[in-house]
Amino acid sequence: MLTLVLASASPRRRELLAQIGVTFSVAPVDIDETPLADESARDYVLRLAQEKALAGFQCTEGLPVLGSDTTVTVDGQILGKPLDRADATSMLQRLSGRTHQVMTAIALATVNGVYARVVTTQVTFRVLSMEECERYWDTEEPCDKAGGYGIQGLGAVFVTNIQGSYTGVVGLPLCETAELLTRAGLQVWQK
Numbered sequence: 001m002l003t004l005v006l007a008s009a010s011p012r013r014r015e016l017l018a019q020i021g022v023t024f025s026v027a028p029v030d031i032d033e034t035p036l037a038d039e040s041a042r043d044y045v046l047r048l049a050q051e052k053a054l055a056g057f058q059c060t061e062g063l064p065v066l067g068s069d070t071t072v073t074v075d076g077q078i079l080g081k082p083l084d085r086a087d088a089t090s091m092l093q094r095l096s097g098r099t100h101q102v103m104t105a106i107a108l109a110t111v112n113g114v115y116a117r118v119v120t121t122q123v124t125f126r127v128l129s130m131e132e133c134e135r136y137w138d139t140e141e142p143c144d145k146a147g148g149y150g151i152q153g154l155g156a157v158f159v160t161n162i163q164g165s166y167t168g169v170v171g172l173p174l175c176e177t178a179e180l181l182t183r184a185g186l187q188v189w190q191k
Protein backbone atom coordinates (compact mmCIF):
# COMPACT_ATOMS: atom_id res chain seq x y z
CA MET A 1 0.00 0.00 0.00
CA LEU A 2 1.34 3.41 -0.93
CA THR A 3 1.55 5.61 2.14
CA LEU A 4 4.03 8.33 1.36
CA VAL A 5 5.67 10.44 -1.33
CA LEU A 6 9.36 11.36 -1.13
CA ALA A 7 9.91 14.80 -2.66
CA SER A 8 13.55 14.25 -3.59
CA ALA A 9 15.85 13.59 -6.53
CA SER A 10 18.53 12.16 -4.24
CA PRO A 11 19.29 8.46 -4.77
CA ARG A 12 20.73 8.38 -1.22
CA ARG A 13 17.44 9.51 0.32
CA ARG A 14 15.56 6.92 -1.71
CA GLU A 15 17.84 4.11 -0.51
CA LEU A 16 17.72 5.27 3.10
CA LEU A 17 13.93 5.51 3.21
CA ALA A 18 13.60 2.07 1.61
CA GLN A 19 15.98 0.72 4.28
CA ILE A 20 13.35 1.22 7.02
CA GLY A 21 10.61 -0.59 5.15
CA VAL A 22 8.47 2.34 4.05
CA THR A 23 6.42 2.01 0.87
CA PHE A 24 6.68 5.24 -1.06
CA SER A 25 6.78 6.84 -4.47
CA VAL A 26 9.27 9.51 -5.55
CA ALA A 27 8.35 12.94 -6.92
CA PRO A 28 11.29 15.37 -7.02
CA VAL A 29 10.47 19.06 -6.71
CA ASP A 30 12.45 22.03 -7.92
CA ILE A 31 12.79 24.93 -5.50
CA ASP A 32 15.13 27.90 -5.23
CA GLU A 33 17.89 26.86 -2.78
CA THR A 34 19.46 30.31 -2.33
CA PRO A 35 19.93 31.19 1.36
CA LEU A 36 18.17 34.37 2.53
CA ALA A 37 20.30 37.29 3.77
CA ASP A 38 21.53 36.55 7.33
CA GLU A 39 19.67 33.23 7.42
CA SER A 40 21.20 30.75 9.89
CA ALA A 41 22.12 27.26 8.64
CA ARG A 42 19.42 25.78 10.87
CA ASP A 43 16.69 28.12 9.60
CA TYR A 44 17.90 27.53 6.05
CA VAL A 45 17.69 23.72 6.06
CA LEU A 46 14.37 23.81 7.90
CA ARG A 47 12.89 26.25 5.41
CA LEU A 48 14.08 24.22 2.40
CA ALA A 49 12.83 20.88 3.77
CA GLN A 50 9.43 22.46 4.44
CA GLU A 51 9.31 24.09 1.00
CA LYS A 52 10.16 20.75 -0.66
CA ALA A 53 7.47 18.92 1.34
CA LEU A 54 4.82 21.59 0.67
CA ALA A 55 5.66 21.85 -3.04
CA GLY A 56 5.25 18.08 -3.31
CA PHE A 57 2.06 18.08 -1.24
CA GLN A 58 0.34 20.34 -3.77
CA CYS A 59 0.45 17.47 -6.29
CA THR A 60 -0.42 14.40 -4.18
CA GLU A 61 -4.15 14.60 -3.46
CA GLY A 62 -3.65 14.33 0.30
CA LEU A 63 -0.88 11.72 0.53
CA PRO A 64 1.80 12.77 3.05
CA VAL A 65 4.98 14.15 1.48
CA LEU A 66 8.48 13.97 2.97
CA GLY A 67 11.02 16.67 2.08
CA SER A 68 14.58 16.93 3.33
CA ASP A 69 17.60 19.18 3.04
CA THR A 70 21.23 18.76 4.08
CA THR A 71 23.86 21.42 4.52
CA VAL A 72 27.36 21.54 5.94
CA THR A 73 28.19 24.42 8.24
CA VAL A 74 31.47 25.66 9.64
CA ASP A 75 31.95 28.83 11.70
CA GLY A 76 28.26 29.52 11.12
CA GLN A 77 28.74 29.63 7.36
CA ILE A 78 26.67 27.50 4.97
CA LEU A 79 28.61 25.22 2.60
CA GLY A 80 26.29 23.94 -0.12
CA LYS A 81 27.16 21.87 -3.18
CA PRO A 82 30.45 23.01 -4.78
CA LEU A 83 30.12 25.10 -7.91
CA ASP A 84 33.40 23.94 -9.46
CA ARG A 85 36.85 22.48 -8.68
CA ALA A 86 38.12 25.65 -6.99
CA ASP A 87 35.03 25.91 -4.83
CA ALA A 88 35.23 22.20 -3.87
CA THR A 89 38.91 22.28 -2.92
CA SER A 90 38.47 25.47 -0.92
CA MET A 91 35.53 23.90 0.97
CA LEU A 92 37.58 20.81 1.80
CA GLN A 93 40.51 22.95 2.93
CA ARG A 94 38.14 24.74 5.31
CA LEU A 95 37.03 21.40 6.74
CA SER A 96 40.58 20.02 6.99
CA GLY A 97 41.82 19.12 10.49
CA ARG A 98 38.72 20.25 12.36
CA THR A 99 35.12 19.59 13.31
CA HIS A 100 32.14 20.85 11.30
CA GLN A 101 28.39 20.38 11.55
CA VAL A 102 26.12 18.60 9.10
CA MET A 103 22.50 19.70 9.45
CA THR A 104 19.70 17.75 7.86
CA ALA A 105 16.10 18.91 8.15
CA ILE A 106 13.16 16.62 7.53
CA ALA A 107 9.62 17.87 6.96
CA LEU A 108 6.45 15.86 6.52
CA ALA A 109 3.49 17.68 4.94
CA THR A 110 0.13 16.08 5.77
CA VAL A 111 -3.54 17.04 5.71
CA ASN A 112 -3.10 17.91 9.41
CA GLY A 113 -0.16 20.27 8.85
CA VAL A 114 3.63 20.04 8.61
CA TYR A 115 5.79 18.08 11.06
CA ALA A 116 9.47 19.05 10.92
CA ARG A 117 12.78 18.85 12.74
CA VAL A 118 16.50 19.45 12.30
CA VAL A 119 19.19 16.88 13.11
CA THR A 120 22.74 18.13 13.63
CA THR A 121 25.81 15.88 13.53
CA GLN A 122 29.41 16.78 14.40
CA VAL A 123 31.92 15.44 11.88
CA THR A 124 35.71 15.69 12.31
CA PHE A 125 38.19 15.51 9.43
CA ARG A 126 41.88 14.74 9.63
CA VAL A 127 44.24 17.19 7.92
CA LEU A 128 43.84 17.01 4.12
CA SER A 129 46.55 18.00 1.67
CA MET A 130 45.69 20.26 -1.25
CA GLU A 131 46.79 17.54 -3.65
CA GLU A 132 44.38 15.09 -2.04
CA CYS A 133 41.50 17.59 -2.33
CA GLU A 134 42.30 18.03 -6.03
CA ARG A 135 42.41 14.26 -6.58
CA TYR A 136 39.14 13.84 -4.73
CA TRP A 137 37.45 16.33 -7.07
CA ASP A 138 38.66 14.21 -10.01
CA THR A 139 36.69 11.22 -8.67
CA GLU A 140 33.45 13.20 -9.37
CA GLU A 141 32.07 12.21 -5.98
CA PRO A 142 31.96 15.72 -4.44
CA CYS A 143 29.98 17.60 -7.09
CA ASP A 144 26.41 16.84 -5.95
CA LYS A 145 27.08 16.80 -2.22
CA ALA A 146 26.81 19.49 0.44
CA GLY A 147 30.25 20.45 1.74
CA GLY A 148 31.81 18.71 -1.26
CA TYR A 149 32.20 15.23 0.22
CA GLY A 150 30.34 11.97 0.73
CA ILE A 151 30.87 10.15 4.02
CA GLN A 152 29.30 7.04 2.51
CA GLY A 153 31.83 6.96 -0.34
CA LEU A 154 35.50 7.71 -0.93
CA GLY A 155 35.16 10.70 1.42
CA ALA A 156 35.01 8.24 4.34
CA VAL A 157 38.82 8.31 4.44
CA PHE A 158 38.71 11.94 5.67
CA VAL A 159 36.56 11.24 8.73
CA THR A 160 38.21 10.62 12.11
CA ASN A 161 35.13 11.07 14.26
CA ILE A 162 31.38 11.48 14.02
CA GLN A 163 28.98 12.39 16.80
CA GLY A 164 25.31 12.18 15.96
CA SER A 165 23.41 10.64 13.06
CA TYR A 166 25.40 8.89 10.30
CA THR A 167 22.29 8.59 8.13
CA GLY A 168 21.64 12.29 8.76
CA VAL A 169 25.02 13.10 7.19
CA VAL A 170 24.17 10.94 4.16
CA GLY A 171 20.90 12.88 3.74
CA LEU A 172 18.07 11.32 5.78
CA PRO A 173 18.32 10.73 9.55
CA LEU A 174 16.47 7.44 9.87
CA CYS A 175 15.73 7.34 13.59
CA GLU A 176 14.20 10.82 13.54
CA THR A 177 12.43 10.19 10.22
CA ALA A 178 10.77 7.08 11.67
CA GLU A 179 9.68 9.13 14.69
CA LEU A 180 8.21 11.81 12.45
CA LEU A 181 6.34 9.28 10.34
CA THR A 182 5.02 7.50 13.42
CA ARG A 183 3.86 10.81 14.89
CA ALA A 184 1.86 11.37 11.70
CA GLY A 185 0.29 7.92 12.00
CA LEU A 186 2.44 6.17 9.36
CA GLN A 187 4.22 2.89 9.98
CA VAL A 188 7.78 1.89 9.17
CA TRP A 189 8.93 -1.72 8.60
CA GLN A 190 5.97 -2.36 6.30
CA LYS A 191 6.04 -3.63 2.76
Ligand SMILES: Cc1cn([C@H]2C[C@H](O)[C@@H](COP(=O)(O)OP(=O)(O)OP(=O)(O)O)O2)c(=O)[nH]c1=O
Nearest residue numbers: 008009010069070145146149150151169170171
Ligand atom coordinates in the same frame (compact mmCIF):
# COMPACT_ATOMS: atom_id res chain seq x y z
C1 LIG B 1 27.78 15.76 3.79
C2 LIG B 1 27.13 14.81 2.81
C3 LIG B 1 26.12 15.22 1.96
N1 LIG B 1 25.55 14.33 1.06
C4 LIG B 1 24.46 14.74 0.17
C5 LIG B 1 23.07 14.55 0.75
C6 LIG B 1 22.22 15.39 -0.17
O1 LIG B 1 21.77 14.57 -1.25
C7 LIG B 1 23.18 16.44 -0.71
C8 LIG B 1 22.77 17.82 -0.26
O2 LIG B 1 21.85 18.34 -1.17
P1 LIG B 1 20.30 18.57 -0.87
O3 LIG B 1 19.94 19.88 -1.51
O4 LIG B 1 20.01 18.40 0.58
O5 LIG B 1 19.57 17.38 -1.63
P2 LIG B 1 19.60 16.94 -3.16
O6 LIG B 1 19.68 18.14 -4.05
O7 LIG B 1 20.67 15.89 -3.33
O8 LIG B 1 18.20 16.21 -3.31
P3 LIG B 1 16.70 16.81 -3.13
O9 LIG B 1 16.79 18.30 -2.85
O10 LIG B 1 16.00 16.54 -4.43
O11 LIG B 1 16.12 16.02 -1.98
O12 LIG B 1 24.48 16.11 -0.17
C9 LIG B 1 25.99 13.01 1.00
O13 LIG B 1 25.48 12.23 0.20
N2 LIG B 1 26.99 12.61 1.84
C10 LIG B 1 27.59 13.42 2.75
O14 LIG B 1 28.49 12.97 3.49
